[in-house]
Amino acid sequence: MTKNDDQAVDALPGDAGAVLVGIARRTLEEELGIERTGSPASTRDHEPAVTSDVEATTVGSGRPGRPAWLDRDGASFVTLTIGGALRGCIGSLTAYRPLREDVARNAHNAAFEDPRFPPLGADEYPGTAVEVSVLGAPEPVPARTEDELIAALRPGTDGVILREGHHRATFLPQVWEQLPDPHEFLQALRHKAGLRADRWAGSTTAERYTVTAYTDLAGEDMLAHDHKDS
Missing domain, CATH: 3.30.1490.150 (Hypothetical protein ph0010; domain 2)
Incomplete structure (x- = not known):
């Protein structure tokens, strides 16, 4: 697959999964009114959730201490499952906004705007697995x-x-x-x-x-999957 520097899964660092899934989970928790305890500092410091009523930060105006890769345009899908069954999946096929914002907005939309499902309830959240897929350029x-x-x-x-x-x-x-x-x-x-x-x-x-996918199995260990050329 031809690499495109504007939308390249190869550019992600080793801690990308924890950061991106953390952004997705924080978005859901804030929308559901769930208090997060023991949130990793890396997730808190890198990016607050971007929910539907929060304006996006301008690209390049990044917060001090936030890694530059979060401010680069990126395309992602967020997939929610409960007990292995799909509960919502929304994403972007092209990179047109900062990756941090794309993940947050797709997490919100997967949980609350997927027309195939009712909005995710707070009672469902503890059993919800979250997967973030970062797409390479089509x-x-x-x-x-x-x-x-x-x-x-x-x-x-x-x-x-x-x-x-x-x-x-x-x-x-x-x-x-x-x-x-x-x-x-x-x-x-x-x-x-x-x-x-x-x-x-x-x-x-x-x-x-191709994608690099990161899965947080409802509080279990983070799994990373590379669906790309070796």
Whole structure:
């Protein structure tokens, strides 16, 4: 995958997972009115939560002591699960605002604005796992047919964006765990986009991207997953 310095998963430091998941969790806790105890200093010092009614800090005006990578534009998805079942997932496909703000706003939207679910309740929060995925820059996949696209994809590594007319949808690389068969993966993605699952149109375009994902399993140890080229 071609690296883009404006949206590169390789630029993340070793403590990125704790910081980014901390931002996501703090956003949810503030919205839910939950008092956080024992919050790591690194999370508190790097960034307060950015909720829906808080203006974003101007890029480059960063707080003293906050690492510069948090102020760089970045694209992220925040996924919430309870008992392994999806509870919300919202994200950005392109980097257009500071990563710290993107994570906070996507956390808020995943919990309270995902139209597939009711807003997250405070009683649900203790059992909620939070995963933050930081996306690399999407790159076009030249494919005239579904078979050509399947031949170019790397199951388990590539996130995929499909576009056809005004329809668009994406699956993160993590979805390969539930849909390991490429044909089923693309059929489900077409269905998500509101397209016929069994039909590939000549106007369909595809892009792929990689992610680094950080998962906090409801208070358990942080897990980091690289879905990218080794």
